[in-house]
Amino acid sequence: MNVLLIYPEFPDTFWSFKHALKFVRKKASFPPLGLLTVAAMLPAEWSKRLVDVNVARLTDENLAWADYVFISSMVVQRTSAQHIIARCKKAGVKVIAGGPLFTSEHEQFKDVDHFVLNEAELTLPPFLEDLSNNCAKRVYSTSCFADIRETPAPLWELANLKQYASMSIQYSRGCPYHCEFCNVTALFGRSPRTKTTEQVIAEVDSFYRLGWRGPVFFVDDNLIGNKKRLKDELLPALIKWQSEHVPIPFNAEVSINLSDDEPLMQMMSEAGFDTVFVGIETPDADGLAECNKKQNKNRNLVEDVRRIQRAGLQVQAGFIVGFDSDTPSIFQRQIDFIQKSGIVSAMIGLLQAPAGTKLYERLKQEGRLLGQMSGDNVDGTTNIIPTMDADILRDGYKRILRHIYSPESYYQRIKTFFREYKAPKIKVRFTxxxxxxxxxxxxxxxxxxxxxxxxxxxxxxxxxxxxxxxxxxxxxxxxxxxxxxxxxxxxx
Structure with missing residues (x-):
């Protein structure tokens, strides 16, 4: 059996870093972690090839070789995924699709032969069994959550790691918080499930043996969702690993309450973490209450950010405008907060409602949905009807971007950040x-x-x-x- 694993192209977005990647002669930020993990779950005797169209062209020869195509996609990759599926259909190659895009929107893809949805650890085995018996169904889904202690390490050898700026790894799935606009809990639940420390170290070892010495991103939606296990097990093991190898830097997504735990921040720094992404969303208390961002309420968020920076962790952050409670004053308040906090990489987006979220269901009942969301946080679009006048919202949003990414404001923000930042303990290897x-x-x-x-x-x-x-x-x-x-x- 010849299986071609295809990863669709990311458009030019905030997190694609396409314009920055050219400076270091890389073609993409990360290899397709999910697709390579699925590859490790397929029968060992199958022949497998990867085409990540972010780094390589999908050729007719690729499709002619394949008996089946496996495609995984995020929502923001929708357009590229549609083009790839159409090419497969034209070439007569059967398509098996999974990942967040198809889990949310599989009804929209008529030309896909089989959908393996939700978590592949649970839905892929029955599909493979039915496929071997020539009785495969079109849709495989589940409402259960997998035990990721059974998840195999990704088949990194299928990817050309030299084309990527960073590696990625997953320690946990799920988040203890339930923000109204976020679909993480719908996809992965509210009880964080973790891999074993041995699994994570083995995965780090696997790409280290392949020669990787660059940064590694923990893709967990909230790395500190299970603080006790992180502090007692994983971080000590990573600190030990760093002491025995050429150190490599880590970064992760966390919630703002990291700033409350000085020992945890110190351990993360010692383990090699130098950057964290935090969902700030808004400095407005009413906006935080509206979206159920309870972990951000009743805080001095600027001082929280500074405490994290002083621990040796650069704070990247996400912000949103367009909450029902927002007034036109929110635009300047967002600008002031971002400049004062020294958050250099500040992602600002209009509020969007992903399918499966509490926000989506609420706005659906109110008749305020405008169809599919783009999946791009900063393209200036929204799939909701805002309470604020749409032109005022759009103009205010543009004003934020013009200000915070003007060279004068941006470089001033770097200096604000540097005044607080404690240099990380892990030094980047220069090449x-x-x-x-x-x-x-x-x-x-x-x-x-x-x-x-x-x-x-x-x-x-x-x-x-x-x-x-x-x-x-x-x-x-x-x-x-x-x-x-x-x-x-x-x-x-």
Whole structure:
């Protein structure tokens, strides 16, 4: 059996980093973790090939070789997934589809032969058994959650790791919080399930043996969902692993209550974590109450961010405008919060309602849905009818992006961040690509860029005040270049 695993293309989004990746000669941020994990669950005797169209072209020869195509997709990859399925249909290759897009919208894909939905650990085995008996159904789904202690390590050897800027790994699924706009609990539940420490270390070892020495992203929706197990088991093991190998940096998604636990932050830093993404959403108390973001309420969020930064963890964050409780004052309040907190990578989006969320169901009952969401957090679209005038909302949103990603505001925010930030304990290994990236940054940002004056002022300020952070200042400057490109493409 010849199986072709295909991963659709990501459009030009905030998190694609397409414009930044060119500086380090990489084609994509991450390899397809879910698809490679599914590959490890398929029969060992099957021949398997991966085509990630973010890094390689899908050819007619690829499709001619395949007996079956397995495709996994996120919502933001919908357009590319549709094109790939159409090509498979034309080539006469049967398609098996899974992942978040199809779990939410499988009724929209008439040309897919079989859907393996929800968690593949539960739905893939019965499909494979039926397939071997020539009686495979069209849809396999479940309302149960898998024991991920049984999940195999991904088949990293199918991917060309040199094409990627970072690796990815999963420790847990599920989140203890239930924010109205988030579909994580619908997909994975509210009780975080974790892999064993031995599993995680084995996965780190697997791509380390393949030569990987770059950053690694823990894709968990909330790494600290089970604090006790994280502190008692995983972090001590990662600290030990780092001491015995060439250290590699980690980053993760967490909730803001990380700032309440100084020992946990210190352990994360010692284990190699240097960046965390936090869902801030809004500085407005009414907005937080509306979306059930209870973990963010009754806090000094700016000081929470600073405590995390002072522990050696850069804070990236997500923000939303368009809550029912928002008034036109929210736009300046978001700008002020982002600038004051020194959150350099600030993702701002209009409120969207993913299928399966409490928000989706509420707005459906109110007759305020506008169809499918794009899946892109920063393209200036929404699938809901807001209570605020739509033109005021859209103009205010554009004003936020124009301000926070203007070179003057962006570079000032880096300096605000550096004044608080404790340099991480794990030092990034410099490669020839990093040297090339520096020269590209000097040319694109310091010679021909619109913000070249601010770029050189930042490097000069960093050289005098935080010289050890000079490489990070260049990295963040490159990120800003990408963010400005994306913002101009979609909404400015």
């Amino acid at each position: 020839f690509n990093h040297i090339l990236a520096l020269f590209r940054a000097i040319y694109h940002l310091g010679i021909v860029g619109n913000g070249r004056t601010q770029f050189w002022k930042l490097l000069l300020w960093t050289s005098f005040h935080r010289r050890e952070l000079l490489p990070l200042s260049v990295t963040l400057a490159v990120y800003g270049y990408h963010f400005r490109k994306v913002s101009k493409l979609h909404v400015l």
